[in-house]
Amino acid sequence: MTxxxxxxxGVGKSYPHFILKDLNLELPTGSVTGFIGRNGxxxxxxxxxxxxxxxxxxxxxxxxGQAMPMRQAAAKRDMxxxxxxxxxxxxxxxxxxxxxxxxxxxxxxxxxxxxxxxxFDLQAAHPIKGLSHGQRVKAALLLALARRPKxxxxxxxxxxxxxxxxxxxxxxxxxxxxxxxxxxxxxxQNTLDVEQISDQITFIDKGRIVESGNKEEFLDRWRRFxxxxxxxxxxxxxxxxxxxxxxxxxxxxxxxxxxRFEMSMVAAYQAAGIxxxxxxxxxxxxxxxxxxxxxxxxxxx
Amino acid sequence: MHSDLVIARADGRPMYVQIMEQxxxxxxxxxxxxxxEIPSIRQLAVSLSVSVITIKRxxxxxxxxxxxxxxHGKPSRVAAEPNLTSHDxxxxxxxxxxxxxxxxxxxxxxxxxxxxxxHDATDQLKKEQP
Numbered sequence: 001m002t003x004x005x006x007x008x009x010g011v012g013k014s015y016p017h018f019i020l021k022d023l024n025l026e027l028p029t030g031s032v033t034g035f036i037g038r039n040g041x042x043x044x045x046x047x048x049x050x051x052x053x054x055x056x057x058x059x060x061x062x063x064x065g066q067a068m069p070m071r072q073a074a075a076k077r078d079m080x081x082x083x084x085x086x087x088x089x090x091x092x093x094x095x096x097x098x099x100x101x102x103x104x105x106x107x108x109x110x111x112x113x114x115x116x117x118x119x120f121d122l123q124a125a126h127p128i129k130g131l132s133h134g135q136r137v138k139a140a141l142l143l144a145l146a147r148r149p150k151x152x153x154x155x156x157x158x159x160x161x162x163x164x165x166x167x168x169x170x171x172x173x174x175x176x177x178x179x180x181x182x183x184x185x186x187x188x189q190n191t192l193d194v195e196q197i198s199d200q201i202t203f204i205d206k207g208r209i210v211e212s213g214n215k216e217e218f219l220d221r222w223r224r225f226x227x228x229x230x231x232x233x234x235x236x237x238x239x240x241x242x243x244x245x246x247x248x249x250x251x252x253x254x255x256x257x258x259x260r261f262e263m264s265m266v267a268a269y270q271a272a273g274i275x276x277x278x279x280x281x282x283x284x285x286x287x288x289x290x291x292x293x294x295x296x297x298x299x300x301x
Numbered sequence: 302m303h304s305d306l307v308i309a310r311a312d313g314r315p316m317y318v319q320i321m322e323q324x325x326x327x328x329x330x331x332x333x334x335x336x337x338e339i340p341s342i343r344q345l346a347v348s349l350s351v352s353v354i355t356i357k358r359x360x361x362x363x364x365x366x367x368x369x370x371x372x373h374g375k376p377s378r379v380a381a382e383p384n385l386t387s388h389d390x391x392x393x394x395x396x397x398x399x400x401x402x403x404x405x406x407x408x409x410x411x412x413x414x415x416x417x418x419x420h421d422a423t424d425q426l427k428k429e430q431p
Contacts, residue, residue, distance in 0.1 A: 200354075253406075
């Protein structure tokens with residue numbers, strides 16, 4: 001990929017109780033990247049570095065061709081940001097916010113704002129303080145989307161939304177990238193949302209990126225084997241395999257998960273006298289949990 | 302307009318497989334006419350709220366199977382004589398074999414017993430056919 005909306009190279013940031021280590025992340029133009037991690041894994045810090053809100057200690061960050069944080073003013077003209085703790089003025093109305101943003105950003109698209117307002121069921125005349133959490137998220141998203149930013153960065157946009165609102169938000173995000181010059185990075189705890197709309201997936205844990213890649217390849221690489229291991233046979237250790245800790249020694253039925261699946265593994269098990277009963281794909285949630293747990297146990301082969 | 306394709310969460314199969322299957326069904330019944338243009342990858346991604354890369358993969362596989370045709374820089378089209386069957390059966394077989402293996406394990410059927418059952422079923426089918 002040569003055309004990148006953003007690139008983080010060897011980025012690090014040290015806090016007294018948290019260290020972000022050697023972060024490498026590329027956001028290809030026109031793509032959606034899903035950023036998954038537990039609470040405190042470093043998602044928000046990474047996003048804030050990308051936005052120029054937090055200054056990194058090591059490495060380089062380039063956003064829309066601008067070096068961050070020095071050139072953040074230039075980059076931010078074309079960036080939209082929505083986070084959980086959005087600072088909208090509680091006493092002001094949505095209309096006031098729209099007018100304010102329109103006065104700052106010449107790319108503001110009022111017709112699109114009106115469309116989104118209708119679709120999100122929002123009223124321009126309502127003060128922010130009277131809105132529910134879901135309505136506030138949608139209002140903030142509207143304010144970001146109607147600017148038609150080149151790069152949209154969203155920190156947990158679907159957290160705490162009801163199913164209908166989540167559906168509306170995901171649809172609006174996909175609509176934004178109908179124009180292939182636009183790019184989205186969004187963090188989420190909801191692996192289903194990420195699995196649905198992401199082209200690229202990145203897992204972060206304890207300040208490090210633990211997995212990253214094209215979603216389709218990613219889901220293809222992971223498989224769960226259900227093995228029938230006759231007495232006397234032992235399970236060969238194949239590349240990328242990890243036992244999820246449910247195989248007591250000597251048990252006949254074994255479950256093995258791999259992140260480097262190849263059909264040749266079936267032959268390898270059969271050669272060891274083992275019957276492969278099933279090969280199952282994993283959901284993104286299962287992959288994430290397995291990745292984090294196996295790193296914790298150091299169990300990856 | 303093409304959001305009549307529906308991804309089923311409870312289906313369990315990868316999203317790209319579901320999309321391929323539904324496109325084939327649309328073509329088979331003529332909703333997507335032969336030789337006609339089909340939505341671009343990005344258009345379909347937006348209308349289904351599914352990632353571009355997933356639709357891209359479905360289109361690539363459909364192209365490989367001869368169901369759709371993509372010429373560089375032009376919109377994809379339904380093939381004039383789309384091949385709607387061959388791979389379906391192979392994929393179905395793979396799926397069912399896995400299921401059979403799973404069920405056999407569930408009821409504790411031995412490897413040999415399972416083989417015998419498969420033999421019987423094959424013989425039975427031969428007898429039934431004229």
